[in-house]
Amino acid sequence: MADQITKRSVNYSQWYNDLVVKSDLAEQSSVRGCMVIKPYGYAIWEKMQRILDDMFKETGVQNAYFPLFIPKSFFSKEAEHVAGFAKECAVVTHHRLMNDPDGKGVVVDPSAKLEEELIVRPTSETIIWSTYKNWITSWRDLPILCNQWANVVRWEMRTRLFLRTAEFLWQEGHTAHATSEEALAEAERMVHVYADFARNYMALPVIVGHKSPNERFAGALDTLTIEAMMQDGKALQAGTSHFLGQNFAKSFDVQFTDKEGKQQYVWATSWGVSTRLMGALVMAHGDDNGLVLPPALAPIQVVMVPIFKTQEERTAILEKMAEIKKVLEALGHSVKIDDRDNLRPGFKFAEWELKGVPVRLAMGPRDLQNGTVEVHRRDTLEKNTMSLEGIEQAVHALLDDIQKGIYNKAFQFRTDNVEKCDSWDEFKEKIQTGKFLLCHWDGTAETEQKIKDETKATIRCIPVDSFVCEEEGKDIYSGKPSHQRVVFAISY
C-alpha cells in the first residue's frame, strides 16, 4: 500500500497529494478547484469542528448564519477589502435556466439577469457588518460575539487539496465591541484559542505572532497568526485573527450610543480557521507509510486485526477483541475491529498505517493462548508484545504518549530548523534549505518586499511567544536599525 505513495525525499509535493488521496481524505471533484471531502477526511474535520466550537463557546461566542451571497456593491464599501477579495470570486449573474431552443440540454435564460450581481462570499465581513447595523444602537447591545461555520469561495488559479481550493469550509468569527481595547483583547484571545487547539489537539508547535503590514488581512489594522512548520521546512499559516479597528463600522455606518450618550463607531475583529488545517495535519506528521494522526483527532484511535486459520480461532479471537473494545470505548476511545474476511492481515496492517490509526492490536491463536497481544504504534512504527492483563489501561496510556510523542517530534524538528541569522549571504542560502530564520528587520514594507522578490521568503510573523526576539540590531537586508527579530520563511 505504502508503495503507492511517492516518498517524501523524492517529491514532497507529490507525497502530500498521494497521502490525501490514497488515505481517503479527499479528492478532486469534477468542478475546477473544488474538492470532495470523503467520509474519513470529514470525520477528522468534524472532530476539529466540535473541539473548536466548544472552545469558542467557552469564551462566550454564539453561532449564527449569514447569507452565502453578497451584493456586489457591498464590496466597494471598504477600499482595501475590495482590492484583497472581490477580484477572484464566483459571480452569480442569472437566476434561471431554460430549455435550449436547439433542443439539447439547458441554457441560461437571458431574461433572468439579476439587477445587481451577487458574489459567492469569499469572507463575510461586508454582509455581516451590514446586518450588525440593525442589531446595534446602544452600548448595551455590545459586545456581539458571533461565529459561523460555512463554505466560502475564492477563485484560486492553482489549487491543492485542502491547502488551496476554490471552495473550502471554515469558521469565521465576527465580533463587535465598544472600545478598541476590548476588540484588541478579543483578537488576541482568539489567536490563543487557535494556538491551544493546534498545540494540544493537532500536535502542531505553532508560533503565534503579528503579521507585518504587507501580510495583513485586507481591511485589518492588525493580523495575528499561528504559523506551523511543515516537514520540508516551509511555513503554513494555520489560522488568523484580525483587529479591524472601525473600518467596517465606518463603511457600513454602524454606530452606538455610549454610556455618556455620545455616538461612536463600533470596533471589530474577525478570525478564522479552515479545512486548510487538514492539510497542515497531513503535512506536519505524515511519513512515507501514510498519515500519522494525533489520537485526539483520529476518527479511529485503535484498530484490531485478528490473525487466524480456522473458524474456531477466528471466533475466539474476535470474542476477546470485542471485550477489549468495550472497555476501551468506556474509556472514551474509538475502536474498530477489522474482521473483513477477504483480506490478509498484512494488507490490513498497511491500510491502517496508511490511514494513520495511532494504535494497532494484532492477535493470533498463540497470543490468545499466551494471554498476549501485539501492540503497534503508528508514530514510531514500534511493535511490542504485551500482556492482555490490563491491556486497556496500557493502550489508554499509550494513546496519551503518542499524542505527546507526535508533538515533541514536531517540536524537535522545528527547534532544529529555526536559526538566528545575521548575514544576508547566509540568509539567501539557508532560506532555500527549509529553515525558519530569525532575522532583524527595519520595519519597512520596502525591505520586506525586496527580500521577497529576491528569495520568495516572507515575514511569517513578529512572534509574541515561542521566541524571545526583542533586541537591538541591524536589518539583515538594509542594515538599518532594528528593534527585534522576526520570522522569515518560504511559505505555502
Place this chain on the structure above:
Amino acid sequence: MADQITKRSVNYSQWYNDLVVKSDLAEQSSVRGCMVIKPYGYAIWEKMQRILDDMFKETGVQNAYFPLFIPKSFFSKEAEHVAGFAKECAVVTHHRLMNDPDGKGVVVDPSAKLEEELIVRPTSETIIWSTYKNWITSWRDLPILCNQWANVVRWEMRTRLFLRTAEFLWQEGHTAHATSEEALAEAERMVHVYADFARNYMALPVIVGHKSPNERFAGALDTLTIEAMMQDGKALQAGTSHFLGQNFAKSFDVQFTDKEGKQQYVWATSWGVSTRLMGALVMAHGDDNGLVLPPALAPIQVVMVPIFKTQEERTAILEKMAEIKKVLEALGHSVKIDDRDNLRPGFKFAEWELKGVPVRLAMGPRDLQNGTVEVHRRDTLEKNTMSLEGIEQAVHALLDDIQKGIYNKAFQFRTDNVEKCDSWDEFKEKIQTGKFLLCHWDGTAETEQKIKDETKATIRCIPVDSFVCEEEGKDIYSGKPSHQRVVFAISY
C-alpha cells in the same frame, strides 16, 4: 412584548412572521430571499443537527462534503430532475470582478466568463452520483451511506422566513445499494428516523406516508414524507426520503460487478430535512405570547428571574439561584439566570415567554424566607408556588411533563381536525376550514390535479401509519373505485 405580536386569530401569517423576528430566530437579509439565522434561532438548529446527526450515525451513515457548484451539463443528464430543479437557480457565469473603468466601484470582468456555467446546488444528486461513479466498482463497495450538512439555493419567487427561502440549510443523505430491496429499506428507515425525531424531539405528531406520483421528488420512483399539521389546519411537509431506483446510476453510468460477476446499475436513495423544520416548530406550538419550545430543543430550558429591592436581597436570591442552577445543570439542563439590572421583572417575564423558554422560576425576598419559588410553565402559562426543597427534581420532572404536554396538545389538535369525508360538497367546504380530510382516491394523477385546481388541496400522503386507510370505496371526486383513503389538505 406580546403586544408587538399580531394575534393568530387576526392574521396567522403575520403572527408567524412576528414570532420569528421578535423572538430573535431570524430576519430578512439584504439579499433577496436569503435570511440571517440569529444566534437564538441557530442554537435551536444546532440542537436539531446534533440529535439528527447522532440518529443518522446510529444507522451507519457517515458525513462527507461535496462541491457547492454543479456544472450545468450535469442537470441535463436526468430528464425529470432538470425539469424539477434546474430552472430557478443561481447561475455563476464569471469568476472575476474588476475596477469599473468609470472609476466607481467594481464590475464583472467580461474576460472572466466561465466556459461552462456553474449552478449553485439546489440539491446534490447529480454531483454526488458523478462522484460515486469513481467510488463503486464491486458489490464490496456497497452500500455507501453518505450524508452532508450544507447550504442549498432554490430561487423561490415568494419567500418566507424558514418556510421558503432562496438559500436554506439542510442535510441531504445519498445512499447507494446493490439491490432494489436494500434501497427501499433504506428510504423507509430514514423516513422513520425523521418521524421519530419529529415526534420525540419536536413534539410534532407527524403522519408518515407515500407521496402520490404528482408530488414526488423530481427523479424519484417513490417519495416518503412526514406531514405535520399547523395550527391553521394547513399541512407542512417536514421531511422526505426518496427511492430513486436506478435513475441516477443510469444517468451517470454507475455500475458494479455483483457477486455473480455481472454488471449492474446501482440503486439509490436520497433524504433530507432543512431549516424548514424551524418554521414547523414555531407554527405548530407557538401562541399569542410567543414561541412555545419543546424542552428537548430549547436552547434555554429554565430561566430564573430574581425579584428584589435591596442589594442584600439581590445577593441572597442570586446565591440561591446559582445553587439551583448548578444542580439543574448536573441533571443535564441548560439554565440561565437573568440578572440584568436595567430591566423590570415583568419585562423579563414577557421576553422569556416570547422566546418560549419552557420553565421560569421567579424568586423574591419572601420566597427566600419561606423556602419557596414561583414556577411558571410556558406551555400552559400556569403558575405554582413550590417548595425549594427538591425543586431541581421537580423542575426536571416538569420539563419532561411539558415535552409530553406539547406533543399531546398538538396530537389532540390534529385528532380534532382530521376527518373522513365521502362527499365532494362537504370536501370543498371543509378543506377551506383547515381540516385534513381522509378521502378515497382513484389513484390517477388526473383526478388529483382536478381536485387541486378546484380547491388548492393536494394529496399530502398515502399514510403508512397514524391512520388505517385501507378499505374499498369510491373516489370522492370521480366516483371511480378506490382501495384506500389518502390525506388531502391545503399545504404550505
